[in-house]
Amino acid sequence: MAVSTNVNAPKPTTGIGAELGRRFRSNIQTYTIILALVAIWALFAVLTNGSFLTAQNVSNLFRQMTVTSFLAIGMVFVIVTGNIDLSVGKLAGFVSVVAAYFQANVWYQMMPNQPLIAAILSILIGVGVGVLFGVLQGYIIAYLNVPAFIVTLGGMFILNGLILLVTQGKTIPANQPYFSEIAQGYLPPLAGWVIAAIVVVFLFWNMFRSRQSRARHGFELPNLGLEMAATIFFSLLVIGYVYWVNQYRGVQTPVLLLAITALIMAYVSNNTRFGRYAYAIGGNREASRLSGINIRRSVFLIFVLMGLLSGVAGIVLASYVGYGTTAAGQGYELDAIASAILGGTSTLGGVGTVFGALIGSLIMSSLTTGLQMLNVAPAWQYLVKGGVLVLAVYADVYFKKNR
Amino acid sequence: MSDDIILDFRNVTKRFPGVTALDNVSMQIRRGEIHGLCGENGAGKSTLMKILSGVYPYGTYEGSVIYEGKELNLGAGAIRQARDEGIAIVYQELTLVPNMTVGENVFLGKEPSVNGSIDWSELYANTRDILAKYRLDVSPQAVVKHLGVGKMQMVEIAKALSENAKILILDEPTSALTESEIDKLMEILENLRGHGVTCIYITHKLEEFFRITDSVTILRDGKTVTTQPTRQLTQEKLVSYMVGREMKERFPRGHRQPREVIFEVADLQAVDPNETSRTVLDGVTFNLRRGEILGIAGLMGSGRTELVTTIFGEYGKITGGVIKLEGEEVHISDARDAMHKGISLVPEDRKGQGLVLMQSILKNISLANLDQFSAFFRIDADAEMVAATQQAKSLGVKAPNLQAQVDSLSGGNQQKVVIAKWLLSNPKILIMDDPTRGIDVGAKYEIYKLMNDLAERGVAIIMISSELEEVLGMSDRIMVMHEGRSTLTLDIAEASQERIMALATGIADEILPV
Numbered sequence: 001m002a003v004s005t006n007v008n009a010p011k012p013t014t015g016i017g018a019e020l021g022r023r024f025r026s027n028i029q030t031y032t033i034i035l036a037l038v039a040i041w042a043l044f045a046v047l048t049n050g051s052f053l054t055a056q057n058v059s060n061l062f063r064q065m066t067v068t069s070f071l072a073i074g075m076v077f078v079i080v081t082g083n084i085d086l087s088v089g090k091l092a093g094f095v096s097v098v099a100a101y102f103q104a105n106v107w108y109q110m111m112p113n114q115p116l117i118a119a120i121l122s123i124l125i126g127v128g129v130g131v132l133f134g135v136l137q138g139y140i141i142a143y144l145n146v147p148a149f150i151v152t153l154g155g156m157f158i159l160n161g162l163i164l165l166v167t168q169g170k171t172i173p174a175n176q177p178y179f180s181e182i183a184q185g186y187l188p189p190l191a192g193w194v195i196a197a198i199v200v201v202f203l204f205w206n207m208f209r210s211r212q213s214r215a216r217h218g219f220e221l222p223n224l225g226l227e228m229a230a231t232i233f234f235s236l237l238v239i240g241y242v243y244w245v246n247q248y249r250g251v252q253t254p255v256l257l258l259a260i261t262a263l264i265m266a267y268v269s270n271n272t273r274f275g276r277y278a279y280a281i282g283g284n285r286e287a288s289r290l291s292g293i294n295i296r297r298s299v300f301l302i303f304v305l306m307g308l309l310s311g312v313a314g315i316v317l318a319s320y321v322g323y324g325t326t327a328a329g330q331g332y333e334l335d336a337i338a339s340a341i342l343g344g345t346s347t348l349g350g351v352g353t354v355f356g357a358l359i360g361s362l363i364m365s366s367l368t369t370g371l372q373m374l375n376v377a378p379a380w381q382y383l384v385k386g387g388v389l390v391l392a393v394y395a396d397v398y399f400k401k402n403r
Numbered sequence: 404m405s406d407d408i409i410l411d412f413r414n415v416t417k418r419f420p421g422v423t424a425l426d427n428v429s430m431q432i433r434r435g436e437i438h439g440l441c442g443e444n445g446a447g448k449s450t451l452m453k454i455l456s457g458v459y460p461y462g463t464y465e466g467s468v469i470y471e472g473k474e475l476n477l478g479a480g481a482i483r484q485a486r487d488e489g490i491a492i493v494y495q496e497l498t499l500v501p502n503m504t505v506g507e508n509v510f511l512g513k514e515p516s517v518n519g520s521i522d523w524s525e526l527y528a529n530t531r532d533i534l535a536k537y538r539l540d541v542s543p544q545a546v547v548k549h550l551g552v553g554k555m556q557m558v559e560i561a562k563a564l565s566e567n568a569k570i571l572i573l574d575e576p577t578s579a580l581t582e583s584e585i586d587k588l589m590e591i592l593e594n595l596r597g598h599g600v601t602c603i604y605i606t607h608k609l610e611e612f613f614r615i616t617d618s619v620t621i622l623r624d625g626k627t628v629t630t631q632p633t634r635q636l637t638q639e640k641l642v643s644y645m646v647g648r649e650m651k652e653r654f655p656r657g658h659r660q661p662r663e664v665i666f667e668v669a670d671l672q673a674v675d676p677n678e679t680s681r682t683v684l685d686g687v688t689f690n691l692r693r694g695e696i697l698g699i700a701g702l703m704g705s706g707r708t709e710l711v712t713t714i715f716g717e718y719g720k721i722t723g724g725v726i727k728l729e730g731e732e733v734h735i736s737d738a739r740d741a742m743h744k745g746i747s748l749v750p751e752d753r754k755g756q757g758l759v760l761m762q763s764i765l766k767n768i769s770l771a772n773l774d775q776f777s778a779f780f781r782i783d784a785d786a787e788m789v790a791a792t793q794q795a796k797s798l799g800v801k802a803p804n805l806q807a808q809v810d811s812l813s814g815g816n817q818q819k820v821v822i823a824k825w826l827l828s829n830p831k832i833l834i835m836d837d838p839t840r841g842i843d844v845g846a847k848y849e850i851y852k853l854m855n856d857l858a859e860r861g862v863a864i865i866m867i868s869s870e871l872e873e874v875l876g877m878s879d880r881i882m883v884m885h886e887g888r889s890t891l892t893l894d895i896a897e898a899s900q901e902r903i904m905a906l907a908t909g910i911a912d913e914i915l916p917v
Binding site: 279283 | 715717740741748750755756757758760766771774777782784785788789792824
């Protein structure tokens with residue numbers, strides 16, 4: 001038996017084709033889901049004679065996906081640790097009515113001519129309510145050992161009651177200046193281009209920096225051509241997106257907010273202890289415990305994070321709809337869970353990405369928009385969405401088995 | 404025993420994408436014999452058995468398997484079919500449902516029924532008969548999760564026997580058993596041989612081949628090396644067939660000089676944290692010196708694992724006694740605390756407690772030590788990579804790169820990853836709970852060498868092992884436990900298998916000659 005180590009053995013040179021093949025196989029799930037998205041878009045583009053891809057529609061499509069996307073990002077972390085959160089839809093709804101309540105009734109009395117300060121205070125209160133509820137649920141789940149399914153199911157009922165208490169069954173307007181910009185605002189075209197430029201510069205800088213650092217430590221370098229191609233591809237995506245939405249009214253504020261949140265959370269998931277521990281706990285709780293990870297604390301913090309993101313989603317929701325209503329957030333938890341799972345999050349825990357959840361969310365909202373444009377009845381929209389979810393997961397199971 | 408061939412593998416080849424797991428394997432098994440199957444991990448033993456059990460159905464492999472004179476033709480999803488044909492497997496990883504009773508487990512999938520509902524009295528009566536017939540000391544109504552590993556194994560065997568198996572395949576049946584349980588298993592196997600049941604016996608413990616088998620087939624790299632009657636073989640021969648070269652000594656001897664005492668445990672007492680009326684440690688006393696390997700021997704259930712996990716702060720509730728580290732009394736609250744104090748634990752169950760199987764080698768190695776690489780919130784990926792690479796290299800982890808998932812590695816390499824993880828914190832004391840369980844001879848040898856190196860560098864090592872030969876081969880001193888108590892700590896010069904067994908089983912030490 002050879003005792004040599006092959007950890008850093010230089011690989012035989014392989015062509016770009018082989019490298020591509022290897023990458024494709026190792027990321028098959030990501031590619032499947034992206035291909036599914038492209039297929040869905042192509043289908044709708046044909047069926048709607050191209051109007052699905054008009055600047056206005058694409059702009060609205062992305063704006064529409066933001067609320068559930070915030071929830072889906074948090075849900076990835078929750079499911080990755082082997083938990084579930086059924087309360088997020090109602091929590092976002094509750095936050096939205098609280099924010100609307102303060103916007104419509106409180107600030108107006110206290111400081112009638114300060115819409116900016118009022119908006120900021122509403123945001124703080126809304127996010128605060130989300131965090132507080134996350135703290136409460138997280139504490140009960142992590143420290144009192146009540147299963148997350150039950151705690152959040154109870155939470156869903158409680159929040160529903162709270163929504164009715166706050167609204168008194170009525171609709172509260174939340175369409176005041178500044179506040180409505182959160183979900184309905186657009187950046188001027190120039191600002192959009194500046195952001196695109198920053199992102200592109202960052203993508204290239206990041207690629208070269210990571211290559212440099214790998215080279216410095218003597219690690220094997222990925223194929224330069226391939227990395228360049230990937231970076232150029234992503235740059236073109238960003239540029240293309242900005243170009244497209246600038247044809248309409250510019251980059252949407254909530255999409256920018258979502259992109260920033262997603263970047264931060266993607267970074268957190270991979271480059272912080274908090275993120276790594278979440279994946280380790282979901283992957284093997286016992287091994288994590290013996291590795292000195294404080295599981296209770298990690299799970300608690302995950303639910304606080306989920307509360308925070310629900311708070312953000314609630315604010316965006318209130319601003320997007322322009323009202324706080326009794327039905328606010330109804331069913332969003334299921335969209336969020338479906339998005340995370342479409343995006344490759346394993347219900348068994350330990351596996352899942354923020355990026356995947358966003359794609360999943362985009363698929364869900366593409367289906368909604370596309371079917372609506374085709375005047376498909378809501379009943380059939382549900383049937384199609386449910387079918388797509390199960391089919392997508394089956395496709396994944398199938399490819400994994402036959403790899 | 405006769406020359407009647409019950410099972411005949413003819414030129415069986417099984418390919419996976421990129422790997423040929425079995426390469427033209429031919430092997431004949433005679434009716435009524437106990438046939439040993441020997442080979443390192445990855446030699447193809449499991450693949451062969453998966454063909455027999457229908458996990459890889461007919462048509463997914465080349466060559467043919469003749470069973471009872473005709474071609475074995477198992478369809479897809481044929482696990483049930485294989486059982487009906489009389490082929491039963493007891494897997495290394497137990498496949499019992501923990502929340503069900505012994506009887507329910509034995510008859511799982513073939514519950515006796517009357518008018519569509521389960522006939523419970525019949526089920527339990529049958530279970531009782533089977534258990535009694537083979538002298539298995541388990542109650543049919545006992546819930547499986549309350550049983551020890553040894554008894555669970557017995558239930559697995561009872562389950563296989565309840566199907567009137569003609570061929571019983573035992574895949575590493577003794578890896579978690581104590582000496583007395585192994586004795587019992589051997590009795591059962593003798594008994595089965597008497598009844599004409601054919602057994603295929605897979606193990607990593609070479610001495611068991613000589614204890615029980617009639618003939619042995621050796622596999623190496625997916626090929627049959629040879630099949631020989633056991634009486635023509637010796638351990639040395641077996642090892643050389645397995646690895647393809649002579650292995651001079653199974654246990655490399657270090658040249659180490661144990662130094663001062665670093666760790667002391669005096670009269671440690673502890674109870675089960677979930678069931679405080681149950682005493683798990685009832686007076687354990689020993690000390691540990693820098694640069695030595697202290698072996699802990701004892702039967703399963705003697706409290707070995709409980710002792711080390713209690714010291715590590717992760718199991719027992721300490722009710723009495725003193726633990727001293729470098730002369731100072733310490734109270735270790737949990738794993739993190741233990742690591743901060745310089746104690747590492749390589750846990751007993753590699754897959755269940757040691758690794759996050761779906762993650763990369765890199766992430767597994769760094770998991771317990773991310774603090775080292777973190778500044779504020781951020782993990783320094785470069786520092787992490789450098790440290791993990793260095794560990795993986797020094798332990799000789801064989802993998803294409805550190806991004807490979809650990810569940811793609813062989814058992815020996817997985818164990819090296821676990822050890823790498825626990826060495827990353829530079830421990831003063833390294834506790835290893837059954838570090839070579841279920842891994843092949845070559846990898847064992849590498850781990851032994853590593854242990855010697857560490858001890859020479861001054862690390863104090865505690866090694867628990869179920870294999871007496873290993874304890875005797877590796878330790879400087881051996882502490883023997885019996886029913887939650889420490890009996891004696893023997894110097895290696897005064898230790899022998901007989902003496903350790905006498906202490907471990909509670910027979911008075913004095914009556915035996917030293």
